[in-house]
Amino acid sequence: MKSEKISELTTNRLSVYLRCLKDLADGGHETVSSEALAKAYNLNSAQIRKDLANFGEFGVRGVGYCIKSLRENLTDILGLNSRRRVCIIGAGRLGAALANYYISSGKNFEVVALFDVDQQKIGKKISDVEVFDVKDFAAVAKRAKIEVAVLAVPAESAQSIADVVMGAGIKAVMNFAPVPLKVCEDVKLKTVDLTTSLDSLSYYLAGADRSNGKHMKPNGGGGRI
């Protein structure tokens, strides 16, 4: 138990561990060692132990971890005991797909509102979630107790919408617009850039094309989680 700053890389892995443990529990297992867990899901056993040790001594030496209690602990650590209330801004295809994805995948997050500027869409429902006017964001966010905003809007409007979101007191933002947003210190921003991701793959392919393998990065093996 160390109680230092926990990096985002660590919390990402905790989420992965939690899923793996669910998988094992579904398979009827009751305990698991860091080594077995690592083997099964190609992770690193030392890293698993270190990650968990940040939050307490969950294991039993000579035995491993009790899956049931470790799941409870991780759920607690990640704050997933109660469902987080999420909204998605931008009710285009990406927004709609994300809404559907988060609604249908698991019980951790609840999509309580969609927002858009398009008057055609406002008032309609997508996957049973109402689309509101982004003009009313602050009021709706307060009423619906929204904790997380997912931005699925065009690059041009992303920053101004982020400002609206922050103005409404939202502290967690996930951004799918391909721009580096500027946010306040106390707001947690996570950007998923679907464009750079593909560009990066293109670089790898270009490397394979290049006659001399100079810039190749042969480590294909998956990269970080």
Place this chain on the structure above:
Amino acid sequence: MKSEKISELTTNRLSVYLRCLKDLADGGHETVSSEALAKAYNLNSAQIRKDLANFGEFGVRGVGYCIKSLRENLTDILGLNSRRRVCIIGAGRLGAALANYYISSGKNFEVVALFDVDQQKIGKKISDVEVFDVKDFAAVAKRAKIEVAVLAVPAESAQSIADVVMGAGIKAVMNFAPVPLKVCEDVKLKTVDLTTSLDSLSYYLAGADRSNGKHMKPNGGGGRI
């Protein structure tokens, strides 16, 4: 110019630089210094110079970088001169949204095929792209000269589909299924885990909830690109 191994973090940033440069060019600028670029898009000037220096001496001391030629160089480095041929496997909402996203955003990638197992969808068109039976993957991939596969399938089938994709000789895979896939050494895999991303935000919110701020990680300021 160093010609060492280039990390994925670097190539991701190159893609971001390229977009920023396009933005500047559209704004009528002709040259830019690393400092100005960093200021405008909240990046780090030393890092910009280091990243670029990996590939050549593109700048002019005392002046900065010529935007036009730097764009050409970056486009070349990232292998974005010719459009990359992409397919999307899984023609559900996420797959359809991604298809639409990549079709409408820029000219770098061309979605040439969709795949699914659902007989209802096969043969139909989504955003003008035909949906094929995933059984025919190898043949279609060869015929359509597919270079990149985007996996938008359920977690359960992700690994087996990845195996099919690799079997067909595809060397670049982008995975949206929330599982750690196992891939060959020479295949470049990029996983975007929409679940862990949200879980990670939840951890941050839980930290704000926690009475003692022990596990809080106050660095909200955007994180890595």
Place this chain on the structure above:
DNA sequence: TGATGTGAAGCGGTTCACAGCC
């Protein structure tokens, strides 16, 4: 014995600071 928890080593990426060049 067997697996955890952890100090220490190792590694890679970022930042600094300045020499070198226009």
Place this chain on the structure above:
DNA sequence: GGCTGTGAACCGCTTCACATCA
């Protein structure tokens, strides 16, 4: 003078290796 290119310092994450304990 100004800005690039870069060695060196710094920092944080990962991996190792082992003391520790059921």
